[in-house]
Amino acid sequence: MEEKINTDSKEHAVEILQQLNEYRKTGRHCDFMIKAGSEELPVHKNIMSASTTVNNLRKNAINLHCNVSKKLPSLMSWMDLDEKFISFLMESNETKAKEEGKCKMLLAWTKHDIDERKECFLGLVMKFQLTKMTLSYRRFLVENEPLIFESMQSIQSLTLSILDSHGDISSKDFNLPKNKQLVVFDQTSQRIHSLDVADKTWTPMQTMDQAIIKKLYSAVMMESYIYVICTNKLFYRLEYAESNAKWEQMANTNLQYACVVALDGFVYGIEYGKSSNIMERYDPSNNRWTRLANKSLILACESLVAADGKVFCIAGQSKQQYRATNQVEIYDPVTSTWSMDNRSLNEARYYASATATEEGIYVIGGYVNGKSLLTTVEFRSSVTKAWVMLKPMKTARHWFGSCVIDEEVYVIGGNGNPANIEEYDPEIKEWKIIETIPGKNIFPRATVAISI
Template identity: 25%
Template sequence: MEQRIEINKSEFALDLLTRFSELKKSNKYCDFIIRAGKQEIPVHRCVLAANSEYFDAMLSHDTKENTEGEVEIKEVDPECVVKCVDFMYSGEAVVSEEKRRDLMHVAHMLRLHKLYKGIANFLKSRLDFTTFFSTREIARLYDCENLLETCNEFAVKNFEAIATFEGFKKLELDCVKLFLSSKVLNKKNTIKLKALLMWINHDSERMSALNDTMKLIEWRNVSLSYRKYVAENEPAVSGSTECLREIFKSVFDDSHVEGADVTLKYRFSRVNYTHVVLLDNNTETLKSFDPCGKTWTDMREMHTEMVKKFCSSVSMDEYLYVFSNKKTFRMNYSVHNAEWEQLADSTTTSMVVVALNGIIYGKEYGVFSNCVECYDPKKNSWNFIPNTKFKTVYSAIGTLDDDEIIHTRMLVIIGGRDMLSLQSTDRVAQFDPATSSWSDAPSLRVARSEASVVTFNSVMYVFGGHDGSKWVTDSAEIWYPNTDAWQVVQLKNFSPTYYFSLFAIHDKIYTVGNCEWESARYIHEYNPATEKCELLADFKDILGYPHSSVALCI
């Protein structure tokens, strides 16, 4: 009676692959040649047939290629052909970002099932806002059903942010209809309508799909102001009897509603700042900088209590607020020759500040603390809000829109150096003024202290800082609305590391200062669309704390 001899099949298979690979490298027993571009690759027929249905069919019949012992693969990337052959001999593959689609094309053409499934899983694991459109196109072209389903789920979950990208306008009709019909978006009809009109207006030939796609919009759940706006200002809607009928049925006689457009959170800035203003200790004046014209203009004299002291500034309701050594000042910068007004004192010596819902919040900057003070201009009084969980120093403070229509605003404390570990932290905490409570927000990908933050088109950007071992200059992090993770953006030609402030003006982000505690002389311009940064200005005569700089609408 025969008995099974136990052999480690995994080791046997690996040894077999290794041996075949060695035979290929030495051209031993090779009996077939693959040509691609200038590449000439000696291979073994048995290896090709065992791995590839394409080659199995070719070598199983009396084909020209089988007879001549060679095949030329045309109109493909030769490098990817080599990678596919290497995969057949090793079971391993590597690919650069720019070659992912080409490698998938060759693997799919050669019917290398294991390889193109591996590529699909690889793309799925790296799916984010920057890769979504290219990944979905690969999934659609090469019938990767699981990957396509993952992409569609990602798009529906993050529909508002996805709709702001140029790639959304290029999606096929069936894809747009799939997104709009998702139950996940049932309560987001205003956003659905805005996105749909952007998609239709991109190509005049899409007007034929108007009535069909508009059936996916529940007009009664679109904000009244936006219904009136599209009826008056969108030719696609005003020119459609069917659309106007649906609007009339949903609105009836609500003619008192004022027309108002809506904006998607990633696309338009809510505050139209035009200038950066610095407190210059050399001349003891406020200087405004126009990023477009790259020119400086003197504005007002500084209050004597501000000169050569750590200051932080914020603008709100045409007032410029300056905080210096527990003292609070404000000035109506829209009024010619306006005087400084001294307000109630705070208990915090040096802090970084933001404005939120008519209240100014300040976090101690140079001392370990978990306290946040808030100033109410109507009451001219300072109070403490509930403490954060952890005491930190050199944390960044910012605000973030948390709701797509109503715009509930959140105070956000980012990173810093932890008091217990004395290390940079990746923690992010958010405060809801409506409930007066703190909650944990998604952690940063990289721990950062002394970083800077700005909210641009309702997306939060974090630049610079120290990760505990080095200054971070090669990447920033962004937090899209309604997502549960930060995304990393690689920076090009970015040099600011710490002691700088960030401002969003027009469609750019500007950094003021770099590395020097008392100097705001450097101004860099970052373009979110191209992810490039350049030095815009270097003014050696300006002497002022970067945290005292502020963006104003002048």
């Protein structure tokens, strides 16, 4: 008895379609030809007639190489194909058409009935492999195609594809702004704390080693590390972004009371707590301190800052008369030489703090000849090289820290008032107290700004 075939079986239907597709590939039993320019595609007339809705058959029985400048003859006009069929042809990996050819075809099909087909175009143009189109054609689309203007997403995708065609460029190559915070060293909790100056929130960070707590003198931030120097000449660093990081002891310096700054991947240090003309430089690549050329002036309690590719030693207390000076000495790392700035501060001072923005150098507060604490502030423009007086701080300070976050200047601690933080806004040229630090006993000269 002849075996009955279950025509309701999905497996059977798939087998039939697969067999028909094999016939089409070899040209067997094909009775119709679709032509597109010089390309010819043999098909089965009955299949084409029955598949205007184009469902599963499209994935198995269509292998079209089209040229949009030519119209499809006979069975149906290319312009009359339905949206589902067009969508399939644009997205299918089976088609041999180049992306540029697909786009030209889609544009022509859309403009044949633009009001009804515009949305289809805006959706499909995003699915092309744009980097496979010629640059000239992509530029033509951005400059001349009105349909592209209907979608900012289309313009963005085309623009990014043009950039991608010029090499391995990604947004990762761009350093996006990080959250910058002010960091203090607190003896009470025996750990470092960060302050988000935007929302005024404190966050406890890593603990300090006992050796650091007892002898900490100054600190500096460079790359992903906070470096500290102690009065026993010990030198440590901490990878602050790692919550479980431990303090590493690095090579000792010869500076006992060091004031330090970072410049171009090096740490520069001078003696601060005693009269000296010595400066050393630390190279993290070989973990070594090197003695540099001596300064001309023998001073104590100078303000040290890096700006304009140089190291500035500003003001200080002279050894001979123990009086405040207003002189500025500059070290050039390129020539390894010192020179005197021909423009001095308006006011002599020592125990001041200095910091720098892209616009110039700030020298803040300090002490003058054993008489009084200072609130005065001076600024040296990187353009004019001249020192000008700014509005004074709210609180007189000496022996304190300062740093810059987003071009605004912050001062913290000091013998005048160790419990508050002031902010200077160069836009409005005003100082204001932004935060108090009750319960903390901070190291006055170990304030740094970090990026997290």
